[in-house]
Amino acid sequence: MGKVKREISDSKLAFILLLPSGLLILMLIGYPMLSNFYISFFEQPINPNLPADFIGFQNFTETLTDPEFYKSLGLTLLYTVLVVAGSTYLGLYVAILFNRPFRFRKLARSLIILSYVTPSISLIFGWKYMFNNGYGIINYIGRDVLHIFDTPPLWFDDPTSSFVLVVLFAIWRYFPYAFIAFLAILQTISPTLYEAAEMDGANIWQKFKVVTLPAIMPVMMTVITLRTIWMFYMFEDVYLLTNKVNVLGIYLYETAFAFNDLGKASAISVLLFLIICTLIIVIRKRVDLNASS
Amino acid sequence: MKLKMSRIVAFLLVAVTLIGCSSESGSGADGEVTIEFMHTSVEQERLDVINGLISKFEEENPQINIDPVVVEESSLTTKIVTLAQSGKLPEVIEVGQEYAKVMDKDSLIDTEAIKEVVSNIGEDEYYDGALKLVRTEDGESYRGVPISGWVQGIWYNKEMLDSKGFEEPKSWEDVREVAEAFTDKSNQKYGIALPTVENNFSEQAFSQFALSNNANILNSEGNVTLETPEMKEALGYYQELSEYTMPGSNGVTEVKDAFMNDTVPMAMYSTYILPAIYDEGTPENLGYAIPSKEQEAVYGTVSSLTIPAGLENQQKEAAQTFIEFLSEPENATEYILMAPGGAQPVTKSVVENEQYQSNEVIESFGDLSTEIAESFNDIQVFGLVDGKNYVKMGDITSSNAIPIMINKATVGGSSEEEAIEAAKTQLEKVVD
Structure with missing residues (x-):
């Protein structure tokens, strides 16, 4: 009897402790979401005192029939897949390399995470200077030192090279997040497991497949899920680096703030929300499958 | 214990409420x-x-x-x-x-x-x-x-121009001649630092050439007039001039850097170049020219x-x-x-x-x-037609259609007709 009472008061306490954060989430996320959903059915002027016209699903149909939207969606999906795969792979690779004692390990670890902790804007300026068409160091090395090309490519003016560069930038910028997560979990794997695998005659790849991968799988899925969400909504990195890679974040921003079409921008964000939700559900399903197998 | 708990809850609720509030404008009871x-x-x-x-x-x-x-x-x-x-x-x-x-x-x-x-x-x-x-x-x-x-115009380095026997460029033709004379691409020297980036900076610079050729974005009825022969001529000229500028999309940083480090003898820039020139200690070496063809057009x-x-x-x-x-x-x-x-x-x-x-x-x-202060009275901008300052020009500028057109023609390799056509299509979405 006493136990039951205790359990009730525990759940009450939990509820009370969760209440403020629940309220905050409702206020800061729930309300804007609902408001955004509501606006997506209107032709919304910037001035809230002017009447907003109800136009039903017109914002959605306009978006869904705009070829630019699909171009942008395709580009964003490709960008997300490449960056998530690249940054996760690189993070894991470096974490495995670092998961052993060597001199200056602490210093090396701090250097590795520099790109992640430095503010975007300074890194972006650094890259823009490196690839500057006039005095960038990349052109200097390629043209004047190694003579790879006479006329250097217009790095951030050509859609293809711009895309490659924004992907490389994002992989380099975000792999330390995966690195930290993987290093932490790698350190929890008991060395005896590897010793046992070795005694069974396992090679490096087999050890990775049988011992490492199952152990890091939950972390890997979390890293992939979060990184997918973050990359799918990416705006500032791409926007500040180039005008030539029109990912969905930029498409949305331009609709809202260049064309001042707030209703359509809201409709786009509702669509993005649905797309990313579906994507995440698919990814999570895969985790469950893996877990059950 | 119960009392303590309710205090904690009360405190948290107050904290949450306070987060939502911040100092805002308003009037007090005492007339403040x-x-x-x-x-x-x-x-x-x-x-x-x-x-x-x-x-x-x-x-x-x-x-x-x-x-x-x-x-x-x-x-x-x-x-x-x-x-x-x-x-x-x-x-x-x-x-x-x-x-x-x-x-x-x-x-x-x-x-x-x-x-x-x-x-x-x-x-x-x-x-x-x-x-x-x-x-x-x-x-x-x-x-x-x-x-x-x-205000914005063409800033030029007097000594550099002198060294090749040029004086202040007065017309489109003068500007082109100077730009051509100083361009030596193999040594990364160019004739003029010209904005070609996809933002307002290019629209502002281009507007000076267009308006000096009597080409405005809107006519006196407020309709978009991108396809006039004057506009095509101005874009064609700008495209040609971009042959003598640094490769790629040139924005504020590129244009200013190129002028300050003597990569170019001329640059289209605003008066915000003056503080940098002053810091360099060479104010007497700076000249200011205004693009001129049918008339002079200062952007400001x-x-x-x-x-x-x-x-x-x-x-x-x-x-x-x-x-x-x-x-x-x-x-x-x-x-x-x-x-x-x-x-x-x-x-x-x-x-x-x-x-x-x-x-x-x-x-x-x-x-x-x-001279600069006085040029304020010669300002002409897109969308200001016969003294009428069209409100829709704000949307046109906001849409970025004109800078995209300029970038296409100067960096993207499109012809002026293609660039104008693309801008026209984009502007149809913006202007009723």
């Missing part, structure tokens, strides 16, 4: 009023000047408190849209003429309140060039009270202080008092001298002000300072 002033002077030394002016104002007007809201220039428009949506626009906003049009279109500006301020200060006080940029489409009122401005912009629509009377009057205070010659001079040389006066009283004239940067440029 607090208004917000949103400006873009984020640099510490400029902030000090603005905060100094605010303190001085508050001393003179103890009933009015000013709450400064400092915003990066690049995020100003985003801020305005979001604040307008929630009905929380600050009572005084520093805004450029282009975005003032977008705000005016959505009736976000109290043009009558601004008209009162301008007439209290005196329309005659202002340069015509400054007032016409902020005049409303019906010509009856204003979208903002001009506080400072800048004014930064104005605007008052949003729908304010309570007390707030509105406080905003008007504050703007009038900032426009007083002594205070306006201090405001302009935050960026001496870069920011240009918009009233004659500032130009005549002793503090302005004795400023070492202004003095060092000698007659050039006067």
